[in-house]
Amino acid sequence: MDLSIMQQAIPQFVKAFELTLWLSFVGILGALLVGVCCSLLQYFKVPFLGKVASVYVELFRNTPLLIQLFFLYYAFPVIGIKLPAQVCGIIGLAFLGGSYMAEGFTGGFNGVSQSQLDAGKAIGLNKFQLARYVVFPQGFTLSVPALAANVIxxxxETSIFSVIAIPELTNTALDLVGLYYRSNEYLFMLVLAYAIILIPLSIILTILERKVRYGSFGN
Amino acid sequence: MPEQILKIDKLNKYYGQHQVLYDISFEIQKGEVVALLGPSGSGKSTLIRCLNGLEQFQSGFLFFGGKQITPQEKNWPQLRQKIGMVFQSYDLFPNLSVLDNILLGPLKVQKRQRAEATAEALKLLQRVGLEKYAEVYPRQLSGGQKQRVAIVRALALHPELMLFDEVTASLDPEMVRGILEIIRELSERDNMTMIIVTHEMNFAAQIADRILFLEEGRILEQTPGKEFFQHAKTQRAREFLESMTF
Incomplete structure (x- = not known):
């Protein structure tokens, strides 16, 4: 491996690194928002919209992001909706992620034990109060491990953005490989860049998981 | 003239096709203590859970405070404020402190003033010997302490009827007595009306005005407390009592 080649590529990788972080951040924020909304619609069995949420979750969880992006980027312009690549990427990530996050939240809410629900009902809480004071606080804690896994x-998944020419990490690395025919160096940098993002994040999320678990239940 | 609090008239409950309660009928007057006894699976817990809507019954009537409750009752959240319940597994809310556990009902359900409700909650905690534990979380309490908090949580709503569902069944033996003392005091000092599902025969013998003996979803006999333990009417109840004593 040639260190000087790697050194020269650092500025391009830094730019791609920042873009990857930014797209991930906005996409995941969107995913959490979409996920919470869908999960609430399902929890309260809101007429019609609850069903819509369920169909959406199943549809997006069971189709690849690659295909979803192709639709957004290549098929939507045909019907007159033309979006910049990065917007497509964020929307794709938010809606793919939203379906996973919805399942995460729902799993947490469903994990609250029947006896806790009984205890809440027994003191006269109505459906909304039961959700607000018993199911959501406990269920959210239970859903944190699933949400954390989804974030990672x-x-x-942002690596798939490379197919719609967003200059994030994977796209940048593959571009450089194509230009200079030095696959070892650039692919090594690519792996390293993802590791720099994901390993510390994974550690932080593990600590967070433990914190919320001990914080509210203590055992 | 004793005031009737609860009347149950031909209540039937099914799980799917399987009937678990058959034509249950009885009444309770204000201040009365009724113990439900019977072997495991006889329907005691199911019955007591029907009385505050945690289980749905399929036919028959409940009358609580003269008001009719049908199987389709929509107003359980209102009714449950008047019907307190304590469970075998305590079920304090783990994410709330002892005080917040107790205040949840009075503040959010009954919309009472925080200062007044807190003062009462602390007084109730003092009564069960836990005044120092208001700010503590449930995980830091022993089983017996949790159960005392659970009783206070139910009392804080000023119920007219208390349901106790095997509240000592998962406690260490030395914790049992304290809980039973509290329940007895509720009856003797506050004249609280209570329905108690229990396996503590000595306790039932001491505290219950009346015993309902259930088997396979049917009330086999209703007998005044003392009399039941001396000479139960049915052969089955006598066998049951015999099996419970060593």
Missing amino acids: FLIK
Whole structure:
């Protein structure tokens, strides 16, 4: 491996690194928002919209992001909706992620034990109060491990953005490989860049998981 | 003239096709203590859970405070404020402190003033010997302490009827007595009306005005407390009592 080649590529990687972080951040924020909304619609069994949310979750969880992006980027312009590549990427990530996040939240809410629900009902809480004071606080804590796993997964999914020519890490690395025919160096840098993002994040999320678990239940 | 609090009239409950309660009928007057006894699976817990809507019954009537409750009752959140319940597994809310556990009902359900509700909650905690534990979380309490908090949580809503569902069944033996003392005091000092599902025969013998003996979803006999333990009417109840004593 040639260190000087790697050194020269650093500025391009830094730019791509920042873009990857930014797209991930906005996409995951969107995913959490979409996920919470869908999960609430499902929890309260809101007429019609609850069903829509369920169909959406199943549809997006069971189709690849690659295909979703192709639709957004190549098929939507045909019907007159033309969006910049990065917007497509963020929307794709938010809606793919939203379906996973919705499942994460729902799993947490469903994990609250029946006896806790009984205890809440027994003191006269109505449906909304039961959700607000018993199900959501406890269920959210239970859903944190799933949400954390989704965050890691979604960051890795940004590598697929390369197919719609967003200059994030994977796209940048593959470009450089194509230009200079030095695959070892650039691919090594690519792996390193993802590791720099994901390993510390993974550690932080593990600590967070433990914190919320001990914080609210203590055992 | 004793005031009737609860009347149950031909209540039937099914799980799917399987009937678990058959034509249950009885009444409770204000201040009365009724113990539900019977072997495991006889429907005691199911019955007591029907009385505050945690289980749905399919036919028959409940009358609580003269008001009719049908199987389709929509107003359980209102009714449950008047019907307190304590469970075998305590079920304090783990994410709330002891005080917040107790205040949740009075503040959010009954919309009472925080200062007044807090003062009452602390007084109730003092009564069960836990005044120092208001700010503590449930995980830091022993089983017996948790159960005392659970009783206070139910009392804080000023119920007219208390349901106790095997509240000592998962406690260490030395914790049981304290809980039973509290329940007895509720009856003797506050004249609280209570329905108690229990396996503590000595306790039932001491505290219950009346015993309902259930088997396979049917009330086999209703007998005044003392009399039941001396000479139960049915052969089955006598066998049951015999099996419970060593």
